Amino acid sequence: xxxxxxxxxxxxxxxxxxxxxxxxxxxxxxxxxxxxxxxxxxxxxxxxxxxxxxxxxxxxxxxxxxxxxxxxxxxxxxxxxxxxxxxxxxxxxxxxxxxxxxxxxxxxxxxxxxxxxxxxx
Amino acid sequence: xxxxxxxxxxxxxxxxxxxxxxxxxxxxxxxxxxxxxxxxxxxxxxxxxxxxxxxxxxxxxxxxxxxxxxxxxxxxxxxxxxxxxxxxxxxxxxxxxxxxxxxxxxxxxxxxxxxxxxxxxxxxxxxxxxxxxxxxxxxxxxxxxxxxxxxxxxxxxxxxxxxxxxxxxxxxxxxxxxxxxxxxxxxxxxxxxxxxxxxxxxxxxxxxxxxxxxxxxxxxxxxxxxxxxxxxxxxxxxxxxxxxxxxxxxxxxxxxxxxxxxxxxxxxxxxxxxxxxxxxxxxxxxxxxxxxx
Numbered sequence: 030x031x032x033x034x035x036x037x038x039x040x041x042x043x044x045x046x047x048x049x050x051x052x053x054x055x056x057x058x059x060x061x062x063x064x065x066x067x068x069x070x071x072x073x074x075x076x077x078x079x080x081x082x083x084x085x086x087x088x089x090x091x092x093x094x095x096x097x098x099x100x101x102x103x104x105x106x107x108x109x110x111x112x113x114x115x116x117x118x119x120x121x122x123x124x125x126x127x128x129x130x131x132x133x134x135x136x137x138x139x140x141x142x143x144x145x146x147x148x149x150x
Numbered sequence: 151x152x153x154x155x156x157x158x159x160x161x162x163x164x165x166x167x168x169x170x171x172x173x174x175x176x177x178x179x180x181x182x183x184x185x186x187x188x189x190x191x192x193x194x195x196x197x198x199x200x201x202x203x204x205x206x207x208x209x210x211x212x213x214x215x216x217x218x219x220x221x222x223x224x225x226x227x228x229x230x231x232x233x234x235x236x237x238x239x240x241x242x243x244x245x246x247x248x249x250x251x252x253x254x255x256x257x258x259x260x261x262x263x264x265x266x267x268x269x270x271x272x273x274x275x276x277x278x279x280x281x282x283x284x285x286x287x288x289x290x291x292x293x294x295x296x297x298x299x300x301x302x303x304x305x306x307x308x309x310x311x312x313x314x315x316x317x318x319x320x321x322x323x324x325x326x327x328x329x330x331x332x333x334x335x336x337x338x339x340x341x342x343x344x345x346x347x348x349x350x351x352x353x354x355x356x357x358x359x360x361x362x363x364x365x366x367x368x369x370x371x372x373x374x375x376x377x378x379x380x381x382x383x384x385x386x387x388x389x390x391x392x393x394x395x396x397x398x399x400x401x402x403x404x405x406x407x408x409x410x411x412x413x414x415x416x417x418x419x420x421x422x423x424x425x426x427x428x429x430x431x432x433x434x435x436x437x438x439x440x441x442x443x
Contacts, residue, residue, distance in 0.1 A: 039382050039385070039386050040378065040379050040382050041368075041369045041371075041379060041382045041383045041386050042386060044369065044371065044379075045369075045370070048370075084408070084410060086410075110393065111389045111390050111392065111393025111394075111408065112393045112396055112397060112407070112408065113393065113394075113397045114397045114400040114401065115396070115397070115400055115405070115407070116405075117407075131393065131397075132386070132389065132390045132393060133314075133318065133390040
């Protein structure tokens with residue numbers, strides 16, 4: 030199963046995601062609370078997949094996504110947002126995000142989106 | 151839903167205690183409402199007439215409806231309506247009170263009249279409460295029935311909010327009527343601003359112990375203090391609620407976004423055009439839903 034990095038400023042969201050991903054036999058190799066820390070941890074850990082919150086302090090999710098993809102062009106990044114529809118999500122997908130998950134989390138949906146992303150070449 | 155509201159009233163009248171009410175509510179799924187109780191609730195028959203029909207049933211081998219019609223207490227159309235209602239309705243708390251010997255039919259009739267007077271519910275609103283349709287029920291409490299774009303938006307907002315509370319926090323919810331005030335003061339609340347085509351300040355306010363319990367359920371963590379994780383969970387609830395609301399608006403080409411959520415202590419919100427407060431009684435305490443546009 031996959032090694033995953035969670036980048037999210039919400040401790041509650043990180044905890045929930047960790048529990049859900051553990052239920053799918055994935056390993057959360059690292060966590061970060063903002064885009065700058067997230068980028069550092071991405072470089073350090075080289076995870077199979079990143080879950081990346083859109084709204085965060087210091088560096089937001091969209092900017093962090095661009096930096097991660099500049100670092101590794103085929104990185105798999107799933108955006109996390111409360112806003113399922115809207116320009117921000119379109120911008121993220123156009124910028125190269127693999128997919129997105131909306132809050133509140135549904136366990137099955139999270140694991141399905143992660144599995145689909147891991148199966149994409 | 152009517153059973154919960156009426157059950158609460160019965161509790162205040164000290165006819166039954168909390169455990170007895172709980173037992174009644176758990177029994178309600180299995181049984182069928184009796185025509186006599188439905189006839190009193192609909193106002194078609196008095197308790198005296200229902201009692202009389204029951205006495206006549208002992209003497210004649212006839213159904214309740216047949217006797218009620220032959221005695222002139224009910225019309226055919228009313229009986230048809232009550233029979234249809236009997237098929238779809240849950241057993242009502244009144245019947246359990248009567249069957250359990252807590253009240254006579256006459257006592258129930260009086261109690262129901264007192265309840266209508268005290269709650270201010272119209273007959274139509276009581277029918278909606280019995281229907282168990284969440285959106286219609288929220289409509290009763292959401293406001294004063296004014297017809298404005300703010301009110302329409304607010305109704306949509308609180309309908310979604312209540313659905314989310316039922317989905318994630320507590321199914322045991324009793325709404326009170328919303329009110330409009332010039333300013334709102336609270337010891338602590340989680341707030342978030344919706345920006346863009348609509349500017350709306352939203353929030354959830356409650357006493358600290360209630361906020362902790364709310365956060366604990368939503369986060370699925372055993373929280374005992376209003377610490378960073380608890381505040382984060384409250385903010386995340388607001389963020390998810392507002393995210394869904396804004397996504398619904400987006401489908402109608404209304405473009406909004408969200409400012410970061412925050413938790414504020416001992417602060418006040420000043421009314422913009424309308425500052426609406428919807429009180430909700432949950433099983434562990436009262437919360438207020440705030441909507442300021």
